Amino acid sequence: MSKEKKELYLGYATDKAVTPFFQRFLEALEQEKLMMSRCPKCGAEYLPPRQHCQKDLEECELVEFPEREAKLYSYVIVDFAPESLASRAPYVVAIGEFPSGKRLTAHITNLMSMPEIGMTLKLAFDRIDDKKITYKWLV
Amino acid sequence: MTRRVAVVAGGHSKFGKRYDATVRELCAEAFKPILDEGITQDMIDASVLSYAASQFTGQGAGSALIADYLGLHEKPHLRVESACTTGTASLRAAWGMVASGLYDVMLVLGVEQMNRVTSAQATELMARAGDMRWEYPYGISFPAFYALMASRYMHEYNLPHEVLSMIAVKSHHYGAQNPKAHLPREVTLEEANNAVPIARPLNLYDCSLITDGAAAVVIAAENRVKEFTDEPVWIKGIGAGASEMMIQDRPSLTSIPGAKRAAKAAYKMAGIEPKDIDMAEVHDCFTIAELIAYEDLGFAEPGKGREIVENKENYHDGRIPVNVDGGLKSKGHPLGATGISMTYEILMQMRGQVQKPSRQIDDVHYGLAHNVGQSGQFVNVIIFERGW
CATH class of the missing domain: 2.40.50 (OB fold (Dihydrolipoamide Acetyltransferase, E2P))
Incomplete structure (x- = not known):
């Protein structure tokens, strides 16, 4: 049985277009972790995260952004x-x-x-x- | 092999809160003066509708509606959307179609109706031109994007707000002399500097208007120009540039990189330099935008735009007259119409037909239109040359 998606949105005005990638960002944010994304191919990092690398459009991975x-x-x-x-x-x-x-x-x-x-x-x-x-x- | 292309005729509606009209009537008002010059629908091969934001009216398929209303329904048409730079983006698209030989004569018509919704709703709709995932949720209004630039500019160059207010005073001075303007009245420096805050550091008089209106031009290939006029205005240089989507991603907020790229390309194509420009229509959606435009267009060094303002070099009899039709600030900013309205003003200035001598610029040979989309994501700069 698939896990039910938790309804989460970012910020004060809600854009309800939440993709699986964005959902993972939001679920981490709920745990007070700010995630950026990193391209596995070229190493480019994005904050806020992009699902696709701007340079090569590879699928990025979410990694925790450490600075406070x-x-x-x-x-x-x-x-x-x-x-x-x-x-x-x-x-x-x-x-x-x-x-x-x-x-x-x-x-x-x-x-x-x-x-x-x-x-x-x-x-x-x-x-x-x-x-x-x-x-x-x-x- | 491209052909030379000229603007051969223009028309302009009254700008304002036009509760008496919808987009179709506004377009008719802008197109009628063109018919009155003896140009008929039969002479026009195709049209481009510059209509930035149909969400304000709910009307889809805008170019079909307008072409039909204007009697151009049997001629090819299309709509262009590039936020606030839609007007000159449309002109660029049409220029390409005429220069390439696809068509000889085209109508480029810009329109927007923004007052069928409340100001708060209009602000909401324009905020949706920010990044919907990362910016919109934080309520970054259209003025707020420019306020982010203003805060940084004021910090880096120690600019007092009063300089921005001086730009508003100039805009209203000329808007007061333009019968087509939305808010044709003078303001004092004190009024402008002490107005109600909208997006601090910007106040009400730093902001352009939410306006209804339309403007139209006819362009023709060089071999057809003589059928229309002895006073053609050649499209001499077309530059387009782009910048990052999110404002936080720009290396600097004191300039719009896409505007600098567009200006460079336009000057190169025209084979001229900033010092050759006799008048400019710049995209003063906010006073800070006009100040930054002076620098992005090469009229002033970075951080020195204020000297143009403080020395009144931007007045009609100054070194580089800017927006002596009132600009977006006083004439108004119906999004899709703005770039075409700029083109119309340059046409009228070159022809000596602005009606009021107090805002007529002497002997305009080169005119420049600088038209910015959203907060600089896309920019068109077009240089026009008097053809007689």
Whole structure:
């Protein structure tokens, strides 16, 4: 008997197109593991993960991304939000850059003052509701 | 072996919140001035419809509807979609079909109707042009993508927001003189700089408008041009460029790599340099986009675009007049119509037909249109040359 797929979605506005590969990413995220992908042929790494390598379209494998601290590369405070996120506005979207140079785009959820480029961001995880989970930044 | 291709006629609807019209009536309004010049449907071999976002109206098969409404239903037609650069992407596609000899004469018609939904819904629909898996879930609105560029630009070059507001003041100054503009009124620097925030650091006056409207041009192969006009505007250079899908993947956020690639290709094909350009229509979907465009197009060195703004070199009598029709900011930004509206403005400027002397640029020989899709994923730069 096949295992029933657990219903999981990423982030605050839900794109319900969840593939088996993306599902594995989400199930790891639920365990507070951020996964990147790696091409078995050329070794290229992708964060966020791609199922297919951009260079040779080989099927990538998911591997845990080890870094936990990043610097704020750029940010926006969204005051007027898309309809799907209107109830959350204003919110801060930040691109964080890890020491390896890889970047991740997520909300900063605990800012008490204006963001400053270069400030340290800590990777964290959150359960938004019973189906939605996310990675996020804390300062 | 390609043939030279010229823009030989144009038409433009009133831009605005057009609750009195749907896409078909807007297209008729843009096409009618072309018929009034004596050009008939029989003279047009085929058409391209630039219609970026049918999700705003729900109307599918747009080019079939429009071709039929305009009496072009027996002529081949197709629709192009490339987000906000759809207009010049359509012109590029049509240019290829005419230059190759497939057709001699084509209509390129751009339209968008964006006000049948609320602003929040429009913001939602445009956010879906981000990566649906990784960006959309975080509510990155269209202004937010450009705000991410603005934050980084302001940080790297120590740019005060006021410089961005000066661009908005200029746009509205010229939009106020353009009867086709969506928001034809002046704003003060104080109003622009202190407006309600939309996606900080961008405020309301940093953002282009959610607009309904249409614009149309007819292009013809060199051997047919004389049947249409003694004042053709040649398509001298066409450059297209592309950038990474996700904004976080760009090495730098202070420039749009696809725009630089497109500009380089366009200048090379035209055989001219940035200093030769007499006027530019740039994609100021946000004020920061106009500032970055000055640098990507080679009008200013990286980080120095503000000098063009502060010295008012971008006014109609300045070194490089930019968007003296009001731009996307004041004239409006009906997505699919925008690139064609830019082309129309260059045609009118070259012909000395902008109606108001206070925004007529003297002696335009080379005009440039810079049209950016989404947040720079695809860009078209087209250089036009006066043919008389």
